[in-house]
Amino acid sequence: MSILLPRYTFGVGDRFAHQAEAQLKACMMAAERGVEVIPVWNKSNREHTIIGSSPSSVRHAADVAVHKLGWHKPYFCDADHINFETVDRFIGACDFYTIDVADWIGKTVDASLFVAEHPELIGELSIPGVSRTLTTSKEFVAQVAGKYLAAVTEAGRIYRKIETAKGAGNFVTEVSMDETDYPQTPVELLIILVAIADEGIPIQTIAPKFTGRFNKGVDYVGDVAKFTEEFSDDIAAIAFAVANYGLPSTLKLSVHSGSDKFSIYEPIRKKLQKFGAGVHVKTAGTNWLEELIGLAEAGGDGLVMAKEIYADSYAHEEELCKPYATVIDIDPAKLPSPGTVNGWSSEQYVNALRHDQSCPEFNPSLRQLLHVGFKIAAKKGNSYLDLLDEYKSDISRNVTENLFERHIKPLFF
Numbered sequence: 147m148s149i150l151l152p153r154y155t156f157g158v159g160d161r162f163a164h165q166a167e168a169q170l171k172a173c174m175m176a177a178e179r180g181v182e183v184i185p186v187w188n189k190s191n192r193e194h195t196i197i198g199s200s201p202s203s204v205r206h207a208a209d210v211a212v213h214k215l216g217w218h219k220p221y222f223c224d225a226d227h228i229n230f231e232t233v234d235r236f237i238g239a240c241d242f243y244t245i246d247v248a249d250w251i252g253k254t255v256d257a258s259l260f261v262a263e264h265p266e267l268i269g270e271l272s273i274p275g276v277s278r279t280l281t282t283s284k285e286f287v288a289q290v291a292g293k294y295l296a297a298v299t300e301a302g303r304i305y306r307k308i309e310t311a312k313g314a315g316n317f318v319t320e321v322s323m324d325e326t327d328y329p330q331t332p333v334e335l336l337i338i339l340v341a342i343a344d345e346g347i348p349i350q351t352i353a354p355k356f357t358g359r360f361n362k363g364v365d366y367v368g369d370v371a372k373f374t375e376e377f378s379d380d381i382a383a384i385a386f387a388v389a390n391y392g393l394p395s396t397l398k399l400s401v402h403s404g405s406d407k408f409s410i411y412e413p414i415r416k417k418l419q420k421f422g423a424g425v426h427v428k429t430a431g432t433n434w435l436e437e438l439i440g441l442a443e444a445g446g447d448g449l450v451m452a453k454e455i456y457a458d459s460y461a462h463e464e465e466l467c468k469p470y471a472t473v474i475d476i477d478p479a480k481l482p483s484p485g486t487v488n489g490w491s492s493e494q495y496v497n498a499l500r501h502d503q504s505c506p507e508f509n510p511s512l513r514q515l516l517h518v519g520f521k522i523a524a525k526k527g528n529s530y531l532d533l534l535d536e537y538k539s540d541i542s543r544n545v546t547e548n549l550f551e552r553h554i555k556p557l558f559f
């Protein structure tokens with residue numbers, strides 16, 4: 147029997163694999179209140195490389211938390227943003243694979259065969275759930291297929307590599323195209339899904355690039371009404387692809403950099419409820435910031451460490467931001483000097499960092515800089531990790547509350 151992904155799944159995880167219990171607790175609170183939100187611990191190859199950790203550490207942290215808290219529902223470990231070259235070391239530890247083929251988008255290939263095999267995609271498309279009639283031309287389908295077919299072919303090559311190692315049905319497959327320059331429209335998404343079905347990939351989640359900006363750790367930036375319409379049409383395109391092209395019935399959207407996008411959570415929840423659809427929301431990045439908040443809130447050595455991490459991040463801004471250039475927007479003029487921050491109380495530090503937009507001291511630029519600053523904490527080694535143990539209760543309280551109150555509740559309740 148194949149592993150099927152439950153309706154609501156929630157990407158969790160943290161840079162230093164210390165908060166698995168606090169994250170799972172948020173899912174347990176949802177379950178106690180009648181909503182099943184299944185945790186998927188993820189950590190990308192990029193983050194493993196920056197920190198120097200291995201996929202087995204994520205699996206270990208998840209297993210320990212599940213055992214300790216007595217979680218009897220499913221849970222997963224996601225090899226996030228892997229490709230053909232980087233997937234190997236995730237084979238043992240993971241049962242969910244986010245196949246990243248964004249780099250293959252736009253490597254133009256001849257799509258005439260695809261177009262010939264899919265005359266039904268040309269002309270007026272009536273997709274249940276989409277209020278407008280969508281009209282496509284042969285040239286349009288050829289152009290879209292030409293742009294994405296190389297990426298889909300590569301996804302197939304990576305999928306089969308994993309399938310050979312793990313066996314069909316023993317893992318969940320996601321295809322991600324989010325880290326690219328241009329969003330995909332719902333019609334493009336449908337054409338991509340048809341190509342994925344042709345390629346024989348039993349995809350259960352797809353991560354398109356949505357309209358607007360999904361910056362790390364801060365709110366959505368863009369036209370919420372436009373996003374809402376696109377999200378709704380994407381759900382309809384997925385249902386249509388499932389019904390007509392034999393893709394798994396569990397197929398759903400995956401929202402990457404999904405933490406902290408407070409202004410679109412209500413529209414997402416309403417559309418999911420309207421269509422009875424599922425979703426996967428990746429939120430792992432937000433947890434490291436709650437660690438910092440917990441340390442700062444605790445005061446003492448914790449606050450000293452939080453200030454040191456800010457000062458070092460400030461000094462290494464360019465280097466830290468580089469790998470995340472497409473997913474952060476920092477205004478350097480809004481970054482306080484390390485000298486200023488060193489004079490802050492616990493409350494001032496927490497107010498600047500915690501994602502509470504109603505707080506006048508909240509500083510999104512500082513928050514984004516610290517978001518990419520985990521490399522600084524990684525370099526501190528045990529002097530950082532020991533503090534996570536010392537201030538465990540302050541930190542886990544913040545991790546759980548942030549996930550449950552600010553994420554799970556508005557998204558799923």
Ligand SMILES: [Zn+2]
Pocket residue numbers: 227322324325402403
């Ligand atoms: Zn992503």
